[in-house]
Structure formats: C-alpha cells, structure tokens
Amino acid sequence: xxxxxxxxxxxxxxxxxxxxxxxxxxxxxxxxxxxxxxxxxxxxxxxxxxxxxxxxxxxxxxxxxxxxxxxxxxxxxxxxxxxxxxxxxxxxxxxxxxxxxxxxxxxxxxxxxxxxxxxxxxxxxxxxxxxxxxxxxxxxxxxxxxxxxxxxxxxxxxxxxxxxxxxxxxxxxxxxxxxxxxxxxxxxxxxxxxxxxxxxxxxxxxxxxxxxxxxxxxxxxxxxxxxxxxxxxxxxxxxxxxxxxxxxxxxxxxxxxxxxxxxxxxxxxxxxxxxxxxxxxxxxxxxxxxxxxxxxxxxxxxxxxxxxxxxxxxxxxxxxxxxxxxxxxxxxxxxxxxxxxxxxxxxxxxxxxxxxxxxxxxxxxxxxxxxxxxxxxxxxxxxxxxxxxxxxxxxxxxxxxxxxxx
Amino acid sequence: xxxxxxxxxxxxxxxxxxxxxxxxxxxxxxxxxxxxxxxxxxxxxxxxxxxxxxxxxxxxxxxxxxxxxxxxxxxxxxxxxxxxxxxxxxxxxxxxxxxxxxxxxxxxxxxxxxxxxxxxxxxxxxxxxxxxxxxxxxxxxxxxxxxxxxxxxxxxxxxxxxxxxxxxxxxxxxxxxxxxxxxxxxxxxxxxxxxxxxxxxxxxxxxxxxxxxxxxxxxxxxxxxxxxxxxxxxxxxxxxxxxxxxxxxxxxxxxxxxxxxxxxxxxxxxxxxxxxxxxxxxxxxxxxxxxxxxxxxxxxxxxxxxxxxxxxxxxxxxxxxxxxxxxxxxxxxxxxxxxxxxxxxxxxxxxxxxxxxxxxxxxxxxxxxxxxxxxxxxxxxxxxxxxxxxxxxxxxxxxxxxxxxx
Ligand SMILES: NC(=O)NCCC(=O)O
Ligand SMILES: NC(=O)NCCC(=O)O
Numbered sequence: 091x092x093x094x095x096x097x098x099x100x101x102x103x104x105x106x107x108x109x110x111x112x113x114x115x116x117x118x119x120x121x122x123x124x125x126x127x128x129x130x131x132x133x134x135x136x137x138x139x140x141x142x143x144x145x146x147x148x149x150x151x152x153x154x155x156x157x158x159x160x161x162x163x164x165x166x167x168x169x170x171x172x173x174x175x176x177x178x179x180x181x182x183x184x185x186x187x188x189x190x191x192x193x194x195x196x197x198x199x200x201x202x203x204x205x206x207x208x209x210x211x212x213x214x215x216x217x218x219x220x221x222x223x224x225x226x227x228x229x230x231x232x233x234x235x236x237x238x239x240x241x242x243x244x245x246x247x248x249x250x251x252x253x254x255x256x257x258x259x260x261x262x263x264x265x266x267x268x269x270x271x272x273x274x275x276x277x278x279x280x281x282x283x284x285x286x287x288x289x290x291x292x293x294x295x296x297x298x299x300x301x302x303x304x305x306x307x308x309x310x311x312x313x314x315x316x317x318x319x320x321x322x323x324x325x326x327x328x329x330x331x332x333x334x335x336x337x338x339x340x341x342x343x344x345x346x347x348x349x350x351x352x353x354x355x356x357x358x359x360x361x362x363x364x365x366x367x368x369x370x371x372x373x374x375x376x377x378x379x380x381x382x383x384x385x386x387x388x389x390x391x392x393x394x395x396x397x398x399x400x401x402x403x404x405x406x407x408x409x410x411x412x413x414x415x416x417x418x419x420x421x422x423x424x425x426x427x428x429x430x431x432x433x434x435x436x437x438x439x440x441x442x443x444x445x446x447x448x449x450x451x452x453x454x455x456x457x458x459x460x461x462x463x464x465x466x467x468x469x470x471x472x473x474x475x476x477x478x479x480x481x482x483x484x485x486x487x488x489x490x491x492x493x494x495x496x
Numbered sequence: 497x498x499x500x501x502x503x504x505x506x507x508x509x510x511x512x513x514x515x516x517x518x519x520x521x522x523x524x525x526x527x528x529x530x531x532x533x534x535x536x537x538x539x540x541x542x543x544x545x546x547x548x549x550x551x552x553x554x555x556x557x558x559x560x561x562x563x564x565x566x567x568x569x570x571x572x573x574x575x576x577x578x579x580x581x582x583x584x585x586x587x588x589x590x591x592x593x594x595x596x597x598x599x600x601x602x603x604x605x606x607x608x609x610x611x612x613x614x615x616x617x618x619x620x621x622x623x624x625x626x627x628x629x630x631x632x633x634x635x636x637x638x639x640x641x642x643x644x645x646x647x648x649x650x651x652x653x654x655x656x657x658x659x660x661x662x663x664x665x666x667x668x669x670x671x672x673x674x675x676x677x678x679x680x681x682x683x684x685x686x687x688x689x690x691x692x693x694x695x696x697x698x699x700x701x702x703x704x705x706x707x708x709x710x711x712x713x714x715x716x717x718x719x720x721x722x723x724x725x726x727x728x729x730x731x732x733x734x735x736x737x738x739x740x741x742x743x744x745x746x747x748x749x750x751x752x753x754x755x756x757x758x759x760x761x762x763x764x765x766x767x768x769x770x771x772x773x774x775x776x777x778x779x780x781x782x783x784x785x786x787x788x789x790x791x792x793x794x795x796x797x798x799x800x801x802x803x804x805x806x807x808x809x810x811x812x813x814x815x816x817x818x819x820x821x822x823x824x825x826x827x828x829x830x831x832x833x834x835x836x837x838x839x840x841x842x843x844x845x846x847x848x849x850x851x852x853x854x855x856x857x858x859x860x861x862x863x864x865x866x867x868x869x870x871x872x873x874x875x876x877x878x879x880x881x882x883x884x885x886x887x888x889x890x891x892x893x894x895x896x897x898x899x900x901x902x
Contacts, residue, residue, distance in 0.1 A: 173763075173765050173767075173768055174763040174764075174765055174768075175716060175763045175768075175771075215765075215767070216766060216767060217765035217766060217767065217768070220766065222766075222767060278721070279718050279720075279721040280718075280721040280722070280723075281723075281726065297720060299720065301766060309875070310581060310874060310875040310876075311871075311872055311873065311874055311875055312685045312686075312847065312848055312873040312874040312875075313753065313755035313757055313778040313780075313874070314685075314703060314705065314753060314778070314780050314847045314848040314849060315684070315685040315686040315846070315847025315848045315871070315873065316686070316753070316847070316871070317686070317687075317749075317750060317753070318742065318745050318746050318749050318750075318752075318753055318754075319746075319749075320687065320871070323742075323755070325738055325756055325757075325759065326738055326739065326742055328735070329734070329735035329736070329738040329739050330735070330739065332731055332732055332735040333732065333735050333736065333739070336724065336729075336732055339724050340724050340725075343723075343724050343725075344723060344724075346724075347719065347720065347722070347723070347724055348724075349719035349729070349767070349769055350731055350770075351719055351731075351761075351764060351765055351766045351767060351768050351769065351770060352761065352764040352765065352766055353731065353759070353761060353764070354764075355757075355758065355759060357580040357581045358580075358757060358758040358759075358760075359579050359580055359621075359623035359757055359758065359874070360622060360623060360626065360628075360707060360757045360758055360776045360778050361579075361621070361622060361623065361628060361755070361757060361778050361848075361874065362579055362580075362581075362623070362757050362874045362875075363755055363757065363874075364756075364757060365581075365875070370766045372719040372720070372766050372767050374719075374720050440721070441718065441720045441721025441722070442718055442720040442721045442767075443720060465717075465721070465722070465726070466715075466717055467717065467718045467721065468716060468717055468718040468719070468765070468767065468768045468769075469715070469716040469717055469768075469771070470716075
C-alpha cells in the first residue's frame with residue numbers, strides 16, 4: 091500500500107506553483123510556474139534515488155534500476171502542465187503517483203526485475219502549443235524534434251525559445267530513454283465512475299481527436315448604417331458554425347463530441363460588424379468511422395454556411411490522432427490489480443487524450459482512472475478524493491510490480 | 497464655391513496620422529495619433545484666423561467673429577477620431593469641410609452677421625470609450641463632465657487620464673462655447689445615395705441606438721470528456737444570441753439593425769469548453785416603438801436561451817439614444833442650398849449616430865450627407881470622390897451663409 095498522506099501532501103505542495111484564487115492551477119507548459127514544478131519534481135526524484143535526465147523537448151525521465159538491466163524499463167507517469175484555468179489533479183496525480191510508487195518501493199526495500207522509469211511529459215495539455223501530448227508524440231516518432239521545437243504559441247514564442255527561457259532544453263535526444271511499456275494513472279475527467287460508484291476505471295480505449303484552425307473573412311462595416319441583408323458578418327458566420335458543430339456531434343452522439351474553444355475577432359469594436367475571426371475546433375470520437383463522418387459533416391456545413399453568407403471560411407486540419415485501443419495484456423493486468431486490492435472497477439473509454447495513447451502506438455500501454463467530482467476537469471473546481479487518488483496509485487503500483495517482476 | 501483641391505489636400509494630409517497599410521486610418525480617440533491630428537487642426541484653425549479653445553473633454557472650438565457678436569455662433573464640424581480599422585472620411589470630411597468653409601470665406605472676404613464656430617468633438621466613434629458621441633452628449637447635458645472623465649477603456653485608462661496623456665484636457669468648462677445651431681457634413685456610410693445617383697443627402701432623421709454590455713457565465717470543462725448533453729457552453733450560448741439578434745433585426749426590418757461587434761472568451765483554450773464570455777450589442781431603429789420592440793425581443797430571446805442552456809446571461813443597457821428628428825427649418829435650408837447649387841438630392845435617414853443628433857436635443861441642428869463608395873464605412877476601404885466631398889462642403893457653406901446672414 092502506498093502512503094496516502096504523503097501522496098496527498100505532494101499533490102497539494104506542488105499546487106502552489108501557479109495556484110489561482112479559485113483553488114485551481116494555472117501552469118502553462120514551459121512557463122515560469124512550470125519551471126518551478128519541474129525543479130521540485132527533479133529534486134524529489136533525485137531524493138528518491140532516481141537518475142534523472144531531460145530530453146531535447148524538456149520531458150523528464152527518472153530511472154530506478156532493476157535487477158535485470160537488460161530488460162526495458164516499465165514507464166509510469168503523466169504530465170505536470172495545466173490548462174490556463176486548470177485543476178490540481180489532471181496529469182499531476184499520474185506523475186506524483188508514479189513518484190509515490192517509487193518512494194513506497196524504496197521504503198519497503200522492494201527491488202524489481204525490470205527497471206522502472208518515472209516520466210513527466212512536456213506539453214500534454216496543448217493549450218499553449220498545438221498539438222496536445224506533443225512530447226510523447228515526438229517520442230514515438232509522429233513528429234520530428236525540429237518540427238516540434240519550431241511550433242509557436244499565440245505570442246510567437248517557439249517551443250525551443252520557451253525551453254531555453256526556463257533552462258529545460260535537455261541534453262538527451264528525444265527517444266534516448268527506451269521504455270518497454272507505459273502505464274498512466276489519471277483522473278477520469280468525466281462523470282461515469284462517480285455516477286456508478288466505481289473506484290477504478292480500467293481504460294481499454296481512447297477517443298481519436300481532430301483539431302482544426304479556422305479563419306472567417308467577412309467584411310467590416312458600420313453597425314448602424316449597413317442594412318441587414320447586405321452584411322457579411324464574420325461573427326454570425328462563426329455562430330452558425332458553432333451550432334452546426336454542436337448539432338453534428340449530437341447527431342453522431344453519444345459517441346462523439348465537438349467544441350469550439352477559441353474565437354478571436356480581429357480589431358473588435360462595438361459599432362463595427364466583425365470582419366475577421368480566427369477560431370479553433372476540437373472534435374472527437376472513439377470510432378474511426380465516426381471521426382471521418384465528423385470531418386465530412388463539419389466541412390460540408392461550413393462550406394454551405396460560407397456560401398450562403400458570402401464569406402470565406404478556411405478550415406485547416408492541424409492534428410489528427412486516431413482512436414486508441416490499449417494493450418489487452420496490460421488492460422488485464424490493471425483489472426487484476428484492482429481486483430486483488432478489492433476495488434470496484436469497470437472498463438472505460440477515455441474521452442480525453444493522454445500521453446499513454448501516443449506510447450500505445452509503439453509499445454504496450456494502459457491506463458488507470460479514478461473518479462473526479464462531478465466529472466469536472468479543465469476547470470479550477472476540478473476535485474478528487476484522497477482515498478480515490480490512493481486507490482489509483484495502489485493499482486498503478488501493483489500493475490507495475492506484476493509487469494516488472496519482483 | 498469652396499476650393500476642392502485644398503479640401504482634398506487637407507483630407508489626405510491628415511490621413512497620415514494613423515495611416516494603415518490597407519489605406520485606412522487607425523486613430524482611436526485620445527491616442528498619440530489623435531494628438532497629432534489635433535495639433536495639425538489647431539494650427540490650421542489659428543492660421544485661418546480662428547480663436548481656438550479646448551474644453552475639459554478635449555473638444556476643440558475655433559471661433560470666427562461675426563458682425564453681430566450678440567448673435568450665437570453657427571456651429572459646424574464633426575470629429576477627427578476613427579475606428580480601429582477606419583477610413584479617411586468618416587468625421588474627417590465634416591471637420592475639414594468646416595475648416596474649408598472658413599478658408600473660403602476668408603479668401604472671398606465674406607463677413608457674416610452671426611459668428612461661425614468650427615468644432616472637433618472628442619470621441620465620436622465610441623470604440624475606445626462608451627458611449628459614442630461622448631463629448632457632444634456632455635455638451636448638451638446628457639452626462640456630467642465628471643461622469644465622462646471617469647469612463648474607462650478596455651485597459652482601464654480613464655478619459656481623464658487619456659486627455660492628460662496627450663495634453664488635451666482643456667481649460668474651458670464643457671458648454672463654455674454657446675452655439676445657436678449646428679450643421680454637420682458627413683459621408684452617408686450607407687448605400688442609398690450612390691445607388692440612386694444623388695449627390696446630396698438632406699438628413700431629416702437619425703436612428704436611435706441601444707448599446708448593451710453582456711456577460712455569459714456557463715461552465716468550463718474538458719472538450720474531450722464532457723458529453724454534449726452535460727455542457728453549459730458559453731460560446732454556443734453566444735452563438736444563439738448572435739443569431740437571435742440577427743433574426744430580430746430582420747423581423748423588424750428594414751427599419752432596424754442589430755449587431756454583436758465584440759465577444760471575448762475568458763481564458764480560451766482549444767480543448768476547454770468556453771465558460772465565460774463578455775460581449776456587446778448595438779441595435780438601432782429610427783422608430784422609437786421599434787426600438788422598444790428590439791429591446792423586448794432581445795431580452796426575451798436571451799432569457800429563453802439562457803434558461804434552456806442552464807447558463808447565466810447578463811444584459812445591461814449602457815446607452816439609449818432616442819431617434820433624432822432634425823429641425824425642419826434647417827432641413828429646408830440644406831435642401832435649398834443643394835437646389836441653388838444645382839446638386840441632385842433626397843431626404844435621408846442617418847443609420848449612424850452623429851454629434852449633430854446630440855446637439856439637436858438642445859438647438860436646431862441638421863446634416864448634409866454625400867455618397868461613399870458601396871456604402872462602406874468603419875472599414876479601411878471607405879472611399880468617397882473629390883467632387884462629392886466638394887459638393888457637400890459647398891452645400892454646408894451655403895447653408896451656413898443662409899443661417900448666419902451675410
Ligand atoms: N488529459 C487531458 O486533459 N489532456 C489534454 C489533451 C486533450 O485531451 O485535450
Ligand atoms: N458616424 C459614425 O460612424 N458614428 C459612430 C457612432 C455610431 O453611430 O456608432
């Protein structure tokens with residue numbers, strides 16, 4: 091059994107780095123607050139006897155030796171970055187839970203056959219730089235390191251510049267630390283476990299993701315003197331697209347979601363009809379055929395709206411992550427650990443994307459979910475209980491022991 | 497006849513202050529660019545022999561003596577501020593046209609009975625500070641000077657601070673310069689004159705304006721893991737409000753318009769359902785009963801949308817300007833001047849608000865419109881022809897001579 095109080099203490103200690111007035115965390119990837127939590131994490135890993143290295147994209151790897159160093163390490167961990175108005179658990183539970191596993195094994199003097207590697211992946215959230223789960227995607231070869239280093243945030247700062255500004259461009263090439271498999275603990279970020287009174291979610295699959303960058307070019311004109319029929323209003327156009335996305339997702343529901351999270355009017359003024367708007371789209375399904383349908387339907391709706399309103403709408407697909415099907419053997423190991431420990435569990439699909447989804451394309455991977463209050467995440471009110479966090483960490487530890495061998 | 501080339505030269509000379517790459521002007525009220533054009537204007541007025549004073553809200557008054565100084569001056573002018581992406585004519589034609597009238601009278605050695613006062617009103621546009629036509633509203637007593645001085649822009653800068661920062665908080669109290677009447681020359685900012693091939697618009701009325709500040713409070717949550725039916729999406733809510741505003745304006749059309757020009761998502765992120773949005777509404781009609789109906793319909797639609805989507809929507813009316821009915825005698829004077837000069841003309845309603853609409857509540861006022869290309873205004877592409885600008889200025893001059901007496 092892990093030390094529930096110690097885990098809880100770590101979660102709440104690190105929540106100071108970017109703490110918001112409403113009890114959440116604002117810790118955008120590669121920000122000053124991210125540096126603070128990285129420094130804390132490195133020291134904690136070193137104190138736990140791990141050999142810590144950082145790769146060229148800033149991901150941190152802490153290695154605990156195994157009896158058989160010819161075996162590839164079992165990777166565990168998650169991320170420490172948050173949304174602009176994020177919570178204390180998303181990513182953090184999985185990273186500090188992994189650290190807690192190491193601390194518990196140390197205290198109990200338990201050695202494993204295979205080494206264990208604790209990982210903090212850079213930019214899982216994807217709100218400062220696109221795509222989400224950026225560093226783990228580069229790790230599995232979906233993007234080159236140089237491509238990722240050149241990605242820009244809204245202010246034009248590149249990933250490379252941001253890494254340098256906090257001193258976290260590591261000296262190890264991406265992929266330097268080979269892993270044999272990866273297990274990630276996370277809060278569910280949805281309402282199912284709580285609603286069904288289950289403690290553990292055994293994640294068997296994950297939704298695929300489509301991300302688009304959109305731009306609407308209408309025509310600025312006077313709000314008072316331009317007759318309604320002559321307008322080419324970019325905001326009215328966006329409004330139709332937002333509602334179309336919602337209707338399309340509902341049509342393919344419950345197995346699809348669609349969201350417009352960002353929309354910025356160029357040169358806004360109260361008495362000017364909006365002429366230009368930049369926006370982003372996020373839509374998802376765990377079913378590849380539905381993903382294709384979402385893309386088709388969104389493009390068709392957008393084209394129809396643009397033509398009818400005589401405005402130009404550009405929609406660029408900037409990221410496509412296919413649905414994930416986790417490794418059956420690892421899924422069984424997670425399920426078995428939950429059962430052995432006496433926790434109620436159920437199989438579940440992840441609505442969110444996770445680094446484990448990327449790793450799963452190149453090695454066996456799996457995930458452990460625990461409930462979060464009212465399914466709320468990407469919100470400062472995100473909450474989870476101490477017993478649930480401890481239960482998930484126990485399941486993680488027992489899964490690791492089963493894979494790594496004692 | 498005024499000097500068409502000199503007028504044209506002044507318009508294009510001052511267009512350098514805030515010139516944009518696309519050929520427009522960005523000269524927000526009380527900005528550094530506004531200071532440049534104000535300095536230019538003061539000097540030009542002084543060179544034309546006017547006695548120039550600035551009031552406590554920065555409005556500039558240039559007085560040309562009359563034979564009978566017991567008579568109140570005839571006020572002419574407009575404004576020199578622009579929209580964030582505005583044009584070279586909106587307000588500028590009326591202000592520099594007034595200056596051109598003075599220059600022409602000087603050249604011809606014409607004295608008038610009543611004095612003439614050229615005015616540049618502060619913040620007509622209303623995009624940096626609300627409401628629009630701010631200084632002329634204070635002039636007629638709709639707001640106190642202190643109230644206006646405390647209005648803030650989006651960065652929290654007050655009108656008072658902005659005036660001080662460019663050295664244009666004048667030493668004269670608002671209202672120091674009494675006027676007997678006011679005549680304003682302006683581009684139409686709509687498509688009617690051009691479509692009908694008329695040179696002069698004799699403005700007999702102006703639309704009333706309703707301005708609202710709105711705020712939507714939904715709930716931020718994860719774009720991937722939050723099922724569609726559980727969402728309280730602030731942007732989807734705004735989208736329905738935008739389309740409702742459009743439908744309401746069309747329903748009351750052609751005598752109504754409605755626009756949402758500004759909308760800002762708080763803490764936007766690609767994979768977060770928008771939780772909070774601030775927005776503004778501008779709706780108008782020349783018919784007071786329709787204005788009431790617009791207000792009623794918008795509030796009802798908003799309440800229905802908010803209740804159905806389980807979000808909170810606040811809608812605060814921040815400005816209500818009733819419709820304007822200009823002075824019949826002055827309207828006739830404008831019409832007569834156009835006729836005498838041989839210009840085609842028609843009566844017209846102003847879609848935009850103007851300082852003359854404020855002045856009309858306390859003294860006889862009227863307006864002269866000239867066509868603008870494709871009815872485009874509040875856009876960098878705003879355009880008008882030199883002959884039309886000259887024609888309007890001639891009508892202004894002959895109207896002034898008729899009122900002031902030669
Ligand atoms: N787990 C999580 O919130 N990931 C962020 C990336 C995404 O799924 O949008
Ligand atoms: N004339 C003009 O564009 N005025 C700005 C105020 C408004 O009507 O919105």
